[in-house]
Amino acid sequence: MKKISVLLLLFMLTTVLFSDPAAAEEGSINLIPSTDTVKKNMIFEVDIQADNMDNLYGLQLHLNFDSSQLEIIDFRPDFFGWERGTQYYEFHRWDNDRGTFDMVFTCCGSDVYFSGSGKLGTIEFRVIGTDTQLKIIENQRDKSDRACLGVDNQSQPSKYKVYQATIHNDNSPPDINNIEVIDNSTIRIEFNEPLENASALDVNNYIIEPDLGIRSIQLDESQRIVTLVTDPQVGNRLYELNVLNIQDLMGNRPFDVLRKYFRGSMRLWLEAVDPIYKRNTGTVKLKAGPVEEMTQLIFYIKYDGNYLTYTGVRCDNENFSPQVTVYPEASYMYFLCRLDPGPPVSRYDDWVVCEFDFMPQNVGSTKLEFMTGSKSPEAYGKVNGISERIVVETSDAIMDILQSYTLTGYVKLVVQKNFSNVSAYRDGDESKEIDVDTKGKLQLENLIPGIYTIRLFNPGYLPMDYYIDVQCDTEVELHMIPGDLNDDWLIDICDIAKICKKFSTKKGSDGWESVMDYNCDEWIDVVDISIVARNYGRRSNIEE
Amino acid sequence: MKKYESIVLKIGLFILPMVIVMLFIPFGRTFDQQAKPVVRLSALKSEHDMEIVVENVTDLYAASVDLFYDTEKIVVEKLETGDLFVNCEKPWMEVVNSIDADQGIANFAVSLLGEVDAIKGTGVLVKVYYRILDDEMPRVKFLDYIMEGFSYDQEFGIRPKLVNDEIEYIPYRSKVQINN
Numbered sequence: 001m002k003k004i005s006v007l008l009l010l011f012m013l014t015t016v017l018f019s020d021p022a023a024a025e026e027g028s029i030n031l032i033p034s035t036d037t038v039k040k041n042m043i044f045e046v047d048i049q050a051d052n053m054d055n056l057y058g059l060q061l062h063l064n065f066d067s068s069q070l071e072i073i074d075f076r077p078d079f080f081g082w083e084r085g086t087q088y089y090e091f092h093r094w095d096n097d098r099g100t101f102d103m104v105f106t107c108c109g110s111d112v113y114f115s116g117s118g119k120l121g122t123i124e125f126r127v128i129g130t131d132t133q134l135k136i137i138e139n140q141r142d143k144s145d146r147a148c149l150g151v152d153n154q155s156q157p158s159k160y161k162v163y164q165a166t167i168h169n170d171n172s173p174p175d176i177n178n179i180e181v182i183d184n185s186t187i188r189i190e191f192n193e194p195l196e197n198a199s200a201l202d203v204n205n206y207i208i209e210p211d212l213g214i215r216s217i218q219l220d221e222s223q224r225i226v227t228l229v230t231d232p233q234v235g236n237r238l239y240e241l242n243v244l245n246i247q248d249l250m251g252n253r254p255f256d257v258l259r260k261y262f263r264g265s266m267r268l269w270l271e272a273v274d275p276i277y278k279r280n281t282g283t284v285k286l287k288a289g290p291v292e293e294m295t296q297l298i299f300y301i302k303y304d305g306n307y308l309t310y311t312g313v314r315c316d317n318e319n320f321s322p323q324v325t326v327y328p329e330a331s332y333m334y335f336l337c338r339l340d341p342g343p344p345v346s347r348y349d350d351w352v353v354c355e356f357d358f359m360p361q362n363v364g365s366t367k368l369e370f371m372t373g374s375k376s377p378e379a380y381g382k383v384n385g386i387s388e389r390i391v392v393e394t395s396d397a398i399m400d401i402l403q404s405y406t407l408t409g410y411v412k413l414v415v416q417k418n419f420s421n422v423s424a425y426r427d428g429d430e431s432k433e434i435d436v437d438t439k440g441k442l443q444l445e446n447l448i449p450g451i452y453t454i455r456l457f458n459p460g461y462l463p464m465d466y467y468i469d470v471q472c473d474t475e476v477e478l479h480m481i482p483g484d485l486n487d488d489w490l491i492d493i494c495d496i497a498k499i500c501k502k503f504s505t506k507k508g509s510d511g512w513e514s515v516m517d518y519n520c521d522e523w524i525d526v527v528d529i530s531i532v533a534r535n536y537g538r539r540s541n542i543e544e
Numbered sequence: 545m546k547k548y549e550s551i552v553l554k555i556g557l558f559i560l561p562m563v564i565v566m567l568f569i570p571f572g573r574t575f576d577q578q579a580k581p582v583v584r585l586s587a588l589k590s591e592h593d594m595e596i597v598v599e600n601v602t603d604l605y606a607a608s609v610d611l612f613y614d615t616e617k618i619v620v621e622k623l624e625t626g627d628l629f630v631n632c633e634k635p636w637m638e639v640v641n642s643i644d645a646d647q648g649i650a651n652f653a654v655s656l657l658g659e660v661d662a663i664k665g666t667g668v669l670v671k672v673y674y675r676i677l678d679d680e681m682p683r684v685k686f687l688d689y690i691m692e693g694f695s696y697d698q699e700f701g702i703r704p705k706l707v708n709d710e711i712e713y714i715p716y717r718s719k720v721q722i723n724n
Contacts, residue, residue: 486711493653496639497606497707500655503635511659526637533639537610537651 026052027158029061029120029148031136031165038134039171039250042127043073046136046165048103048120055152056114058106061162062139062147067099069129069169070136079105080118087112092121100139106151113153130171138162173254174246183393184267184289185215187228187241189260194223196247207242212264223249234348235266235291236381236390266291266379266390268299268353270368270397277404278360279446281311284368284397286337286353291379293344295387297353298336299370299377299394305333307366307401308358315354319343322354334371344382360401369396404446407470409454411440412479413461414518414531422480423457428465428542455542456480460515462540463489482518483532489540491532499524499532583669583704584719585684594672596704598628598716603708604663606655608640609670610687612701615648617682619675623652626668634660655707662709669704686718 027050034045050056065072072094079088090105101123107113127134138147150158170193178190199205200219206228208214213231220227233239243258267289276282303310305328313322319342326335339353370377379390411422419440426432426444434454436442444452447470454466462481468474483491485498499516506512507522516524518531581601587594596609607628611620620643629636640653652670656662676682682699689705706714 493606493608493655493705493707494711494713496608496653497655498711500606500637500639500657501659501711503637503657529637529639533653536608536640536642536653 027054027056027150028052028161028163029138030163031063033136033165033167035167037168037170037250038127039169039252040127040130042250044125044127044167046123046125048123049117050114050120050160051117053114053116053118053150055154056107057151057153057155058104059120059150059160060104060146060148061102061120062143063101063123063136063162064139064141065099065101065125065136066129066131066134067096069127069131069134070099070125071096071128072101072123073126074124075101075103075121076124077105077121078119079121080114082112090121094123100142102139107153110153127169130169132169132171134167134169135164136167137164170248170250171252172248173252174248174258175254176243176258176260179241179260179262181233181262181265181391182227183391184233184235184265185230185393187230187262189226189228189241189243191224191226191246193248195219195226196249196251197223199245199247200226202245205243205245207244209240209242210237212239232267232289233264235264235289235379235392236294236383237264237292238262238383239264263381263383263388263390265393266294266381267393267395268297268370268377268379269395270301270370272368272397272399274400275402275448276360276399277402277446277448278363279404280360280448282308282358282360282399282401284356284358284399286356287350288347288353289350290348291381291390292346293382294346294379294390295341295344295382296380297339297377298379299392300334300336300375301356301368302332302334302371303358303368304366307362307364308333308360308368308399310335311357311359313337313354313356315339316352317341317345317354319345320354324356334375358399360399363401363403365398365400367396367398370394402448404448405470406473407444407447407452407468408473408475409442409444409466409468409478410475411436411442411456411458412477413440413458414482415520416440417520421459425455425457427453428455454478459487460485460518462491462535462538463542464540465542481535481538483535483538484540485516485532489542491535491538495532496529496536499529503529581706581714581716582719583686583706583716585686585702594674595626595668596670596672596702597626597667598669598704598706599666601628601666601706601714601716602662602664603710604628604706604714605709605711606639606653606707607669608651608653608705610652610703610705611650611672612687612703613648613650613674614682614699615645617677617680617699618648619645619677620650620672621675622671622673623650624671624673625652625654626670628663628665628667628669629654629656631667632656632663634663684720686720689713689716 030049032047032049038044075092077090082088088105088107092103094101140147148160148162150160175192177192180188182188201217203214206214214228216229218227239262241260247253269287271285271287273283310326313324315322320339323338324335377392379392380387381390419436422436424434424436424442434442449471451467451469457463458480462484466478468476483495485495502516502524505524516528518528582599584597623641625638635657637657638654640651643650684700687701687703708714
């Protein structure tokens with residue numbers, strides 16, 4: 001029986017080998033490696049997969065490989081899960097010196113054949129070389145176009161296309177392609193190949209000098225990009241990144257520490273000094289983080305002209321000379337600020353670069369922002385005498401503009417006349433005179449909430465400070481105290497004597513003093529004296 | 545001759561300056577004191593009446609008296625214009641007469657009216673009627689008429705002010721006379 005089977009097999013093979021095979025239109029043999037990447041001494045498998053077979057009865061397959069790079073360890077026949085000797089016969093061999101693998105199989109009996117897709121077997125290879133690309137292909141070198149021939153149950157031969165297996169042989173340790181400073185606390189390291197997860201995410205494998213702490217690590221999907229979140233960097237400082245013990249997916253490790261240099265990013269941010277009230281100058285500070293040897297700073301600030309009007313810039317640093325140019329746009333305003341410090345600037349704390357003043361025009365929230373694109377902030381710093389650009393991280397500011405208020409005061413005299421001599425001053429400051437109209441009305445506009453002092457003077461009256469709490473639009477009556485006739489800010493017997501001396505004096509007569517005619521009846525009489533007497537003992541509340 | 549020169553020298557250098565110092569300075573003070581009127585507090589008539597007397601005034605047009613007292617010891621009941629103005633035979637007016645029993649402040653002011661001659665002489669400016677709440681007579685103190693501000697810590701503080709025809713304060717000397 002066995003002899004019959006072997007004869008039948010040989011007959012089949014002879015038939016296949018010497019017949020004129022027609023190319024199978026759909027069927028193919030796929031060599032499918034168990035891994036894309038291998039390294040020296042690694043063992044891997046290649047499945048031989050028959051796809052889209054149509055009544056396959058027998059097949060011969062001849063493969064070859066680079067014998068200097070690979071060697072076959074084993075072959076495990078599978079043949080669609082059939083039972084060997086009952087449903088099929090097969091023969092295989094390999095030659096690791098020549099780099100060849102041959103395999104032939106045939107079904108047993110007339111009613112066994114295979115249609116569809118299924119695995120023929122698995123070859124086990126060991127990597128013995130270090131070439132970067134390993135190929136397992138059909139052996140056209142020796143077998144020409146008969147490297148893969150099949151026969152169907154009708155003894156019709158078919159040629160099948162063989163899809164080769166290509167495996168990357170990775171024996172190189174990972175290296176850093178590029179390092180990029182993203183912002184003041186983020187560094188992106190691009191490796192030349194995917195990294196093994198655990199070593200890539202181990203914080204102990206990264207050391208940055210001068211000491212810069214690493215807060216977290218992320219590895220992207222490609223496993224080639226490592227993002228380090230660091231402590232805030234010192235702008236323009238030259239840092240050395242040391243990467244050690246990192247390994248690629250094949251376990252290759254660098255022979256030495258990977259070392260790269262980068263310059264720290266500078267942080268710039270805008271900070272509105274709250275609170276800000278409409279029509280009251282508001283200040284926005286431009287602040288910066290630590291920086292070394294900064295030589296130039298150029299940036300554009302964009303703002304809404306409906307809310308803000310730029311009024312000026314201040315800078316405490318004598319070496320800075322901020323140059324600001326304002327530009328209008330259709331829907332917003334922006335200005336260019338350029339700082340060219342004389343000697344390079346080094347600061348090791350957060351610091352105020354300069355302060356911008358704005359006049360808020362409307363109530364509401366508005367944003368001040370650094371412009372981007374071609375108008376992104378530019379900072380330059382020196383390292384080893386060479387000026388280079390510093391990466392700048394920015395944050396914008398929101399200004400909340402609050403309502404300001406109006407204080408309206410009505411000066412009250414004994415008789416509501418003759419306000420022409422009333423003098424009013426804000427905060428007791430004689431340089432801040434307030435207009436008093438002919439009806440004794442005065443007004444302070446655009447006030448921020450707070451207590452305001454209005455100082456009033458009027459001949460014959462006590463000079464007084466009036467303290468007014470303004471938390472909304474406010475109207476107050478400012479009652480002046482009559483009786484101080486000798487301007488000593490005290491109403492006493494001298495004032496009484498002075499007015500008594502003019503007792504019964506009529507307007508137009510000798511000695512007439514209109515200031516004593518408090519009730520404006522053109523007589524200095526007992527009414528006026530009583531007005532003074534009523535305030536006897538009172539004094540000004542102005543502190544000298 | 546030498547002895548004579550020595551005596552002259554001693555007189556010239558030591559004795560004469562001392563005589564000058566001893567004679568003229570006290571005399572000067574006395575003259576100055578004599579030129580000022582005196583405001584005297586007297587409680588002659590009754591234990592509960594007090595008079596503020598102005599002596600030797602030459603040019604008085606108006607006057608005021610402010611009293612500051614301890615309300616736990618004294619009650620000021622009434623202030624009354626004295627004969628200095630009442631009997632001056634000129635137009636005058638009691639302008640202020642107020643007692644604040646809570647604060648312990650009493651104010652009195654009186655003035656001539658119009659362009660009249662000022663008052664000369666001596667007389668009672670104001671009579672103060674008061675009650676003592678305990679047995680002890682409070683300590684009375686004249687307060688400087690120039691001193692600004694009130695003083696509430698006095699048992700009985702009196703601050704007279706005298707004003708002349710030129711509407712200037714008249715300096716004075718003060719004296720307290722308690723006569724039981």
